[in-house]
Amino acid sequence: MKKILLILFLIMLQYGYSTAEKPPEIGIVEKLGNQVPLDLEFTNAEGEKKKLQDIIKKPTILSLVYYNCPGICSPLLTNMSDVMDKVKLEPGKHFQALTISFDHREGVDKAKRWKENYLASMKRPFGAENWEFMVGDSISIRKLSDAVGFYFKPEGNDYVHPGALFILTPDGKVARYLLGIEYNPFDLQMSISEAAKGKSMPTVTKILQYCFSYDPEGKKYVFNVTKVAGTVIFLGAFVFFIVLVISGKSKKRSKRKNSEDINNEQ
């Protein structure tokens, strides 16, 4: 039964986003640019109540799971921690992570245990303050999940739900979806820098971001050959011009090494 459900999730995941008009029961509807309500309150692993506006201040990788999940939630979080290990950005400076349980029956103790588990499994020190594990009430959960277009349904003690990472901008807007439960560090890096657009980010990332554009149909980043070639050409021409202007006229030089030739002919 669970396997069938899992297959169902994945099918939903593939087709969920194409039915934008009427939200599906289960699946993901991409709501790029949508504002997440920042006044929602959740409780973190340390038992502190926090509003989203106090947490989301930099590009944020959000995942919605439930801690008792027998299915895709664990692999999702494992892959999330793995990709955050690999991404060449500094946690806490360029991005942070946020995991919220969408099962309102779950308490702080679960969140604490999962947080310790995943932070311990990471290869580089991630910083406990940079990855919050939270729980909340059913209304806040539903408001948040609707805002990001995440649709799930209880079934017995468990849930039928899709899997995805949501990249939020520093002011809490949905910047990008990374669908499924396996992620590419490059995609994540691009998403984060896109989310941080206009804010401080490493120059290299800015250039990278310029060279790649998001292909909404393929749901991935593609190398923008025309843009890059155009820039290289114009930059080359500009540098050439500057060099010419700076270097000025060249010194007189004669075509004939032997100056007697000219004298003979004059």
Next chain:
Amino acid sequence: MSNSVATSVKSFYEYQGKHKGILGWILSTDHKRIGLLYLWSMIGFFLVGVGLGVLMRLEMLTMGPTIMQPQTYNAIFTLHGIIMIFLFIIPGLPAAFGNFFLPIMIGAEDVQFPRLNLLSWWLYITGGIFAIVSLFLSGGPIDTGWTFYVPYSIRTSTQVILPLLAAFILGFSSILTGINFITTVHRMRAKGMTFFKLPLFVWALYATGWIQIIGTPVIGITILLVIVERLFGVGLFDPALGGDPILFQHLFWIYSHPAVYIMILPAMGVVSEIIPTFARKHIFGYKAIAFSSLAIAFIGTLVWGHHMFTSGMSDTARWVYSLLTYIVALPSAVKVFNWVATMYKGSIRMSAPFAFVMAFIVLFSIGGLTGLILGSVATNIHVHDTYFVVAHFHFVMFGGTGFIFFGALHYWFPKMFGKMYNEKIALTAVGILTIGFLMLYFTMFILGYEGMPRRYYDYLPQFQNLHIFATVGSWVLVTGLLLMFGNLFVALKKGAPAPANPWGSMTLEWQTSSPPPFENFNYHPEIKYGPYDYEHYDEAVKDEYK
């Protein structure tokens, strides 16, 4: 106009370099020899292109197959386009006359990179050989039209890759020439030769150089992409594989529209040389003409979309491209008005180069103004892909650049070869050329307006009379060409020796012997007056060069 000193100076023809005979030419890094190499090779390709054009006109003499089958016609119009555009008119004036005269006009001994210059010529010849060899390879001659539009260029069974490679190599030749000229203008000017004392031909070459550098890499990349697409079917342009054929059109015209300015700007520069010389008057609006070259070079890179009004584009893009097309007409008009104003109250001498310029102004104005009809979206939709476009293009390219190529040949012939030609025959040739030209191409405007589509080997009965008239025009045109080239050929063999300055011009290339010595001047030129300050002619020009 005596020539006492000049005759005692050894010309660059007599200068003995490292190699003798033919090697002394094809291995020479002397800009004058390279210019002549280009000139001869280009005239060769031009004559082949003319031959193909005459064959096309013969085919159109009667309905149905006249002398060839449709596939042959497709191949011939493609070759005519590729040869005339890539091998004649794009290298055209800069490679032949620019190479020969740019260094002399700024008082330099050579271009900045003489060996690179020779490499450009070798690349040009390699490209030409590739284009010719492709005709005899499996698949047969390319039949896509010179525009290589996808998806047809990906699917046709004819030989596409080699002609594309040829265009790619020719592009490199063009870029290298551009880099060389720009660097030469910046670094090699003689003492006193400020930017605003540069002859306007040099300004035009300078602006052209920038288009060559910025525009040509785009066509290079695009050509490589088409080759990759054809070999590996990666789906860049082929809609069947999810590619975008419109993307090809954009990339192609991003280069190929500025390329028409590569073709016409140097011609405008030559006009700006010839008119002051034969009107013996300062050019009207020197800075306006100089800056309008730069303006054309700049705005000309932003108008490519007007080739694609009917091939799928947003309405916003349509009106923006249309507006920019109208704007780019302004600097061209500025030039035309300045040329006409220069002649006002001048003391005009009606010689052959000047006659070519007169024909140019009329033909180019017709070509330019019909360009506006094509640049306006509403009228474009009606005449798109008809003979109207063919006529417009030939008016600006042949009536414009082509006529000025001949004008430049007549203007600088005495300097390049040290011989004078028969001026009466030359003037007759100009007349015949103009009449033949108008018969051939003006008829095409009417044909196009009435609905004759381009690139068809057949037509409906109502077009018969006009087609016959145009074909007869092509014979008149060829007669004019033969007379003109014959006259020059005779002059080359038996012409009277040319004085240093037969036209009494002020620009530097006339302040040396004809033909010039190996190092261009036997003194160090110092420039005190502008190139067209005819009120200072007596002080500026040394007695032996008057």
